[in-house]
Amino acid sequence: MSHRFDGKVIWVTGASGALGRATAVLLAERGATVVASGRSVASTDFGGAAGIDRLPVDVTDTADVTRAYAELIARHGRIDGLVASTNVGAFGDFLDLADEDWLKVIQAKLLGSARPARAILPALIAQGSGAIVLISGRGGIEPPPQHFPGSTVNAALDLLVQGLGRRYGPDGVRTNAVDPGPIQSPRMASMADSGTVNIFRKTALAGPGLPIDVAEAVAYLLSDAAKFVNGTRLYVDGGGAPYA
Numbered sequence: 001m002s003h004r005f006d007g008k009v010i011w012v013t014g015a016s017g018a019l020g021r022a023t024a025v026l027l028a029e030r031g032a033t034v035v036a037s038g039r040s041v042a043s044t045d046f047g048g049a050a051g052i053d054r055l056p057v058d059v060t061d062t063a064d065v066t067r068a069y070a071e072l073i074a075r076h077g078r079i080d081g082l083v084a085s086t087n088v089g090a091f092g093d094f095l096d097l098a099d100e101d102w103l104k105v106i107q108a109k110l111l112g113s114a115r116p117a118r119a120i121l122p123a124l125i126a127q128g129s130g131a132i133v134l135i136s137g138r139g140g141i142e143p144p145p146q147h148f149p150g151s152t153v154n155a156a157l158d159l160l161v162q163g164l165g166r167r168y169g170p171d172g173v174r175t176n177a178v179d180p181g182p183i184q185s186p187r188m189a190s191m192a193d194s195g196t197v198n199i200f201r202k203t204a205l206a207g208p209g210l211p212i213d214v215a216e217a218v219a220y221l222l223s224d225a226a227k228f229v230n231g232t233r234l235y236v237d238g239g240g241a242p243y244a
């Protein structure tokens with residue numbers, strides 16, 4: 001049984017990326033009004049899916065996130081959920097990565113997830129309902145050697161959802177993470193090219209996974225079917241690396 005989101009307004013950041021785009025399309029197909037964000041979202045091809053409203057935003061800029069959220073409310077009048085799926089690439093050996101490489105991942109993914117969550121939480125608390133899903137990553141428990149900034153931020157997001165879940169669960173707001181493993185995407189291809197991962201070895205199932213696999217997990221966590229799931233993470237990683 002598919003979960004329906006009729007009447008719900010869900011903000012998807014990173015909707016111009018592979019996983020955010022698949023999530024936006026799936027949620028819209030299931031009845032949600034999806035507000036799709038990204039700096040380049042104006043040119044994103046959503047395959048003609050109905051119910052997707054494009055709202056460009058730069059998640060590294062607190063004022064721009066505040067502006068975008070105000071615009072979302074002006075257009076749609078309510079907010080029911082957030083999917084935060086932003087990041088930038090910073091791959092390389094620890095000794096070769098500079099502060100700037102770390103800072104851009106912290107800005108785009110850690111603070112880039114925290115800012116929209118902070119923007120919408122007062123409304124969710126006031127209405128006593130809502131769900132937040134942060135896209136983290138398996139690197140948070142198994143950091144690939146060329147991916148320490150992203151993996152470190154994933155671990156931080158895993159902790160953040162636990163904290164937010166406990167802090168705002170009593171207000172009716174659930175917060176969880178989806179932690180993908182290798183998913184077929186331009187991002188994964190660039191990691192494979194840089195030698196960061198062997199996408200064919202790092203999963204116990206035939207892999208890599210597909211963006212729709214992540215989108216389905218997000219839809220579950222946003223839905224009432226997950227009404228007792230809070231402050232935790234759901235791995236979508238084929239079970240991790242197989243035992244030799």
Ligand SMILES: NC(=O)c1ccc[n+]([C@@H]2O[C@H](COP(=O)([O-])OP(=O)(O)OC[C@H]3O[C@@H](n4cnc5c(N)ncnc54)[C@H](OP(=O)(O)O)[C@@H]3O)[C@@H](O)[C@H]2O)c1
Nearest residue numbers: 014016017018019038039040058059086087137180183187
């Ligand atoms: N793909 C995988 O296999 C995999 C595995 C584990 C974890 N993840 C995580 O899953 C998430 C999505 O991955 P993906 O493969 O979909 O990555 P992607 O295709 O590179 O998408 C990244 C998204 O982040 C947005 N973004 C970056 N900086 C932004 C900014 N300053 N303001 C607003 N939006 C910004 C990009 O939009 P604009 O450029 O238009 O701004 C884009 O929509 C990431 O957090 C990634 O680390 C992915």
